Every structure is written in C-alpha cells, then in structure tokens.
Amino acid sequence: MSAQRQETVRRLAAPDITDRKGKTPIVCLTAYTAPMAALLDEACDLLLVGDSVGMVIHGLPNTVGVTMEMMILHGQAVMRGSRRAMVVVDMPFGSYEGSAQEAYANAARLMKETGAQAVKVESGPTVAETIDYMVKRGIPVMGHVGLRPQAVLVDGGFRAKGRGEAERTRILDEARATAQAGAFAVVIEGVAEGLAREITEAVNVPTIGIGASAGCDGQILVTDDMLGLFDWTPKFVRRYADLRGEILRAVETYAADVQARRFPGPAEIYFPKAG
Template identity: 40%
Template sequence: MPSVTEIREMAGEQSITMLTAYDAVTASIVDAAGTDVILVGDSVGNADMGYESTLPVTVDEIASRTGAVVRGTEDALVVADMPFLSFGVDQSESIEHCGRMLKEEGADAVKIESSKRTVELTERLTELGIPVMAHLGLTPQKVNELGGYTRQGTTPEAARRIIDLANRHEEAGAFSLVLEHVPANLAEKVTDALDIPTIGIGAGPGCDGQVLVINDVVGLSDWEPPFSEQFGDVRSEMAGAVEKYNDAVESGDFPAEEHSHYEDDLDELY
C-alpha cells in the first residue's frame, strides 16, 4: 500500500492514478489493477444514489461506503471524501467527522473541498494525524454558489486565487491537491509552484496524477463530462446480460437441471 508520505513523494517523479469506488466489489477491481489511490467520492450521490448533485450525501453514507471500500482494498490508499456541511461549520464537529473516517471506517486520509476557510482546519487535522487531500477549482459542493459546473480559474484574478490557496493548503499540511475543471496552463503553474502532487480532473496533462469517476471510466454512465473518457462499455455488457437472463427465465431455459437440487426423501412427502 502506498502511504501518504509515498504519495507526497511521487510529485514530479511518477504519475499517480486515482479512481472513485463506492463498494467493496468495485474497490477490489480498482485495487487489483494497481491503482494508487481510491477515492470514496461524494460523487456517489450522482453516480450511484440517483441524486442530481452531491449535496444530499450524508456523513453516514460516506462512512458506510468508506468501510465497504476499505474491506475490498488491499493495496491502494483509501481517501474518504467529506460531504457537504460535514466540515467548516464548527471545527470540533469537522474534526470528529473526519476522524471517524479513519478511526471507525479505516480510511487512510480525507479529501476536503477547499477554500480560505479550510486552511486552518487542514492545519488542525494534520496536527491530529488526519492526512488531508485538498481540492480546488470546481468544487461541486458549491454548485449553487457557482451557478453550475463551470470551469474555474479562467481569469487572471481567479487563477491567482487558486495558486494562493494551493500554496496555503500545502503550508497547512495537505499531502496532495485535486485540481478540477481548470485551464491546463493554470494546472501546470500550480503543479510547478507546489512540492506536493497535484491530481487533475479536467485539468489537462500537466498534473502529477489523474482522477476520474469509475462509472465514466468503465462506461457504466449514459453520460460523461467532456474531460472524461470511457475505457470500456460495461453498460452495454450489463444490459445484454440482463436481457439474456430475462429471456431464459421467460422461455423456461433457466433454471435448468444443472442449477437444481432434488432430495430423494421428499418424493413421497404428500
């Protein structure tokens, strides 16, 4: 298993692979493929729970999913994505929620959608032994404030804010930084400015690593963001298998004799 320290030391040395997972079976597949980091993303709200955004996802839901992913993982670093309003309102409550992911569910670190208000929290968490992955650029938990899932850091002023916040979170102790949906040249500047690794999603090839939602990667989604790519077609495979099952049941071909067991002593039950 790569440790937090080892992930930090991969900056500029080796590309970091990160994918989301929300259950033990998926986590075991992602882990066996040699993925460095598994993120138990609050994207579970959109990808797996039928919500239109990540906002309804609760601490209990992330905790349950984190525990499942940990149980399915042997080697990858597991990061729990802290959901909307689980941090930032009250520091002691924020620490309790983050600590729960490590102490009770077995995560190795937490990810926090970052702002100027999370610098102090990041410092306090790392002091207590809770590793923090920061997250700047498009932060989906602020979708209502942003007015949609729009690209961030597109003006010089906005870009400078992101660079400044990236530096401040590194100084506060974050071991890595997710950059989401920002211009590729801004991501390159942030990456050059930091000693910790950057992990991009819709941020171009200049980051130290990349992360995508597992549903998009395997082709389970019926839609994908423009910065993603489907590397498989699991949706079609599943649809085909379900159709074959339904046909087999309706035709009487399933279950067949090889799927059935008979007990001789029951032949004269009535």
C-alpha cells in the same frame, strides 16, 4: 505459526503519495463498494471514497445531500475490499466548514470508523486554517481546488474554472494555501490546462488531475464514468469500457431466456442424488 498465513501487504499512506511528486504518475480512482475496491486495488495507488457516491450510487442530483453516515458506510466497504491502495474518504458538505474543531471531530470519526488513511476536503477560501488544524493533530488531509462540487448551489452548476484572470489567481492562491497548510496532495478539478500545470509547478505536493492536465502528478476519474456505466459522461472522461451496453445486452438475454423457459436449464437445477 501457520504456513497458510496470508502474506502481509503494506498499504500505501500519505508519505508514499507525497513522495511521488514529479515521479511516476499516481493512479487514482473512486470506489464505493467492497467488490469494486478489490478489483481496483492492485492497479491503483489511491482509492477515493468520493462524495460522488451520492450521485453515482444513491441517485442524488448533486453531492450536497451526502451525509457522514453514508461516507462511513461506503468507507468501511472499500477498506474491506482493498489491501494495498491508500483509501481517502471525502468529508461531506457541512462536516468541516463551520469550525476547525468540528472538522477535526468529524475527520477523526471518519478515520476511526472506516480505518481509512486520510480525508479529503474542498479547499475554499477559509479551509486552509482548518487543514492546518487537522494535520497538526494527526489527520492526513487531501485538498481539492478548482471546480468544487459541494459549491454547486453557489456556482449555479458544474462549470470549468480558471479561464478568467481573477478566477485563475484565486484558484492558484487556494492551491498554494492548501499545500502550505499541510495537505499531502491536492486534487485539481475542471480547470484550464495551463492553470493546472502552473499549480503543479507552484506547490511542493502532488497534484491529482480530473479534467485538468496530463502534466499533473496523477489522475483520478469516477470509476463508473470510466467504465461507461452511464449514458452520458463529462468531456474530461475517457471511456475505457462500455459496461452499460454489456449490462443491457445481458439483461435482455436473461429476460428472453426466462420468458422462453430456457432458464433455468439442467445445469442450473438441483436433482435428487442417485441411490
């Protein structure tokens, strides 16, 4: 056997994430491309190929227009770029709401064609039965409660959830049902801080917060937001870099060098070999 064989790295899976309940917080970020997945892999426990790819990469106004083909394409790229982190792929709008059987078929396709370790669904009032159906048939599922981006057309926009008592109760019930149906973790997005803590205490699987609470079992952000690639970011995002500014400065410098014929210079040009 070759001495140069690459060291085998065990990729994290659903049981590893579930076992982190109440322990060291779980680090999660979104990824849509192989190069970014490679950069994030070592620091992250879980990479989510989110349907946010429709807005972040493809310029869509929301996630409703995202297709299975888009999720498969980006899921394959992230799997190629990562080695250690668990990879979860979002099931796009319309791929799991119709029936449990249809959801299973689409989830199985996502996992077969990408090699990802799990799928994620937004846990509306009818989704718990679908999660149960898929989990019993070998599909690891992550749930998602609170602000549900795929429901943007029903809600009329992206608004924080759980501030009123009736809505608070509904979200808590959906989170409990999601966990009881067999989800290995639950994303909590855009809810009142106290509700996120209550959900975290009420369910026996890890909660992953985004605009929720530091008391969740882990956190996730859209990587492009966290890196400052957009001129606007949601309230719940902390910018850890200003890559938008860096890119703009680099492009302006490049344009000036081209216009002044400073680029390419001797270091970037091929010359005939001597002799």
